Amino acid sequence: VKERLHTASSLTTPLAADALTEVAIAVPAHAHGAQRFLTLEAFRRAGFPVTAMVNEPSAAAFEYTHRQGGTINSRRTRVLVYDLGGGTFDSSLVRVDGGAHEILGTHGVNRLGGDDFDAALAACALEAAGTALERVDVDEYARLLLEARDAKEGLAPQTRRMLLTVEGTDVVVPVDEFYSAVEPLLERSLEAMAPLVGGLDDSALADSDIAGIYLVGGASSLPIVARTLRQRFGRRVHRSPLPAGSTAVGLAIAIDPSVGYSLSDRLSRGVGLFRERDAGASVSFDPILSAAERVPSEGINRITRRYRAAHNLAWYRFAEFSRLDADGQPRGDLSPLGDILFPVDRALRDGRDLTEVGVERREGGPEIEEVYEVDSRGMVRVTVRDLSDGYELSAGFGGDSLS
Numbered sequence: 240v241k242e243r244l245h246t247a248s249s250l251t252t253p254l255a256a257d258a259l260t261e262v263a264i265a266v267p268a269h270a271h272g273a274q275r276f277l278t279l280e281a282f283r284r285a286g287f288p289v290t291a292m293v294n295e296p297s298a299a300a301f302e303y304t305h306r307q308g309g310t311i312n313s314r315r316t317r318v319l320v321y322d323l324g325g326g327t328f329d330s331s332l333v334r335v336d337g338g339a340h341e342i343l344g345t346h347g348v349n350r351l352g353g354d355d356f357d358a359a360l361a362a363c364a365l366e367a368a369g370t371a372l373e374r375v376d377v378d379e380y381a382r383l384l385l386e387a388r389d390a391k392e393g394l395a396p397q398t399r400r401m402l403l404t405v406e407g408t409d410v411v412v413p414v415d416e417f418y419s420a421v422e423p424l425l426e427r428s429l430e431a432m433a434p435l436v437g438g439l440d441d442s443a444l445a446d447s448d449i450a451g452i453y454l455v456g457g458a459s460s461l462p463i464v465a466r467t468l469r470q471r472f473g474r475r476v477h478r479s480p481l482p483a484g485s486t487a488v489g490l491a492i493a494i495d496p497s498v499g500y501s502l503s504d505r506l507s508r509g510v511g512l513f514r515e516r517d518a519g520a521s522v523s524f525d526p527i528l529s530a531a532e533r534v535p536s537e538g539i540n541r542i543t544r545r546y547r548a549a550h551n552l553a554w555y556r557f558a559e560f561s562r563l564d565a566d567g568q569p570r571g572d573l574s575p576l577g578d579i580l581f582p583v584d585r586a587l588r589d590g591r592d593l594t595e596v597g598v599e600r601r602e603g604g605p606e607i608e609e610v611y612e613v614d615s616r617g618m619v620r621v622t623v624r625d626l627s628d629g630y631e632l633s634a635g636f637g638g639d640s641l642s
Contacts, residue, residue: 241285262287263490268294268322268329268507269347271574272559275618276635291494292616296320296331297504298489299455299479300340304500305492307451307477311335315450317343319435323428323464324456326352330432335450338499344531345507346431349572351424353388353458359420360387360401363412368405379406396462418463425467436472444472454478455485504534510576510611510619511569513556515598522556524568527611530561534617542611545626548604551584552596555623557634579632581623583607588630 245254264282266275275292282289299320304311311318316336322329329347333340361383365372372380383405390401394414401412436449452472454465460482468476479485492498511526527542534540557576560569580593583604587596605627612620624631 241287259288261290261494263291263293263494264289265293265295265298265486265490267324267327267347267349268296268331268345269327269349269561269572271349271508272510272576272619273574275616279616279618291490293490293493293502294329294331294342294345294504294507294617295324295486296322296329296345296455297333297340297342297502298487298493299453299485300331300333300335300342301489301492301500301502302455302479302485303451303453303477304335304338304340305488306480307453310450310475310477312450315448317447317449319432319449319452321428321432321452321454321459321468322347322456323454323458324352325458326350326354328352328428328431328456330428330435332435339501339503341503342505344435345505346434347507348427348431351427351431352456353391353461355424356391356421356458356461357384357387359424360391360403360412360417363417363420364403364405364410367410367412368408370405375406391461392457394462398462421461421463422467425464429467429471444475449475452476453485455482457483501536503536504617506530506532506534506613506617506619508559508561508574509563509569510557510559512558515550515552515554517600526560526563526567526569528613528619532613534613535615537615539615540613544609546607548583548607548625549600549602550604551582551599551601552587552593553579553581553583553607553623554598555579555581555621557621577634579621579623579634581607581625581632583625585628585630 244250264278266278279289279292299322300318303318316334318333318335320331320333327349328351329345331345332343334343364383386403390403398414400414403410403412452468452475459478465476465478481488492500506528507530509526509530510528511524513522513524516523556578559574559576561571564570582588582593587593605625608624608626610622618635620633620635622631622633
């Protein structure tokens with residue numbers, strides 16, 4: 240990417256005169272911690288001086304304020320970003336006060352986007368050809384998916400049919416048939432977004448404080464997307480003129496201090512851990528950071544816990560969660576972050592394989608401190624420390640480092 244920017248892009252000439260000094264990058268709001276870390280690390284290893292990492296719908300909110308600022312007033316201060324990308328869907332509710340943008344909530348689906356629409360169109364083509372997916376070899380299906388993507392991206396509001404090729408035979412897929420096939424996908428996005436709009440429809444939205452619903456992301460350019468949302472929410476639905484580039488525009492705004500925009504974001508995914516109980520006979524889940532935890536605009540937010548150790552070995556299994564049930568247990572999308580095996584018994588700190596050590600209950604253990612740190616990029620780091628002697632282990636999102 241860096242090589243292409245410097246040799247074969249519209250930025251080649253400007254970059255020849257001025258080297259990159261600040262780079263802002265974006266990730267889906269519901270990206271797992273490991274995905275965030277790997278994205279950041281990839282850009283850094285390629286030599287990009289990354290100074291900010293922003294959630295994609297948060298960046299798009301900056302573009303909305305920039306382009307649709309006239310819709311925001313003292314009575315209508317909130318913007319709902321509907322971000323349907325190639326593989327993910329995110330929605331964020333944003334409160335705007337002048338240049339200050341505060342993320343009030345984020346909901347989404349990690350595996351819902353344009354790729355699913357491509358697969359739906361390919362399925363329509365296979366049906367029109369009188370064949371089934373299991374009868375088509377892998378290479379032919381991959382080619383069909385690419386052709387379906389091109390046909391989908393070439394759709395205009397007046398298009399009535401699409402021509403595709405299945406195993407050398409031309410087939411025609413009526414657009415209405417394709418739209419019927421993707422209707423359940425659109426409903427999934429609306430269901431995910433529902434907690435942010437509280438069941439509002441067109442008439443109720445007119446009396447709400449939502450200034451607009453902003454459609455961004457490459458897949459939102461599909462005509463049926465805007466049509467479906469306008470049927471549900473009316474005239475306050477706006478589509479970005481650059482749906483695939485809205486995030487980039489927002490990042491450019493975010494990194495320019497002269498614009499005067501600021502962002503107060505949230506984690507969007509909670510962080511907790513499974514703890515050993517009853518001498519290792521059972522495990523309980525302890526939510527530490529909620530999805531609503533604020534991300535600091537600068538510096539670090541810290542949460543500290545202290546307690547008396549009750550076992551010879553503490554096994555912390557960290558995970559990200561999308562939601563909790565009434566009993567405080569993780570439900571929905573759950574992603575492991577990594578483990579810390581903390582040898583409370585000093586005799587276990589000799590380098591042995593702690594996974595082979597049995598957990599035993601011990602009375603009178605040392606005081607243990609857990610410190611959770613959230614930085615301005617939404618990255619979380621945890622440190623477990625024995626306060627009696629200072630011994631500690633640390634791990635970042637995705638278990639990227641231990642010491």
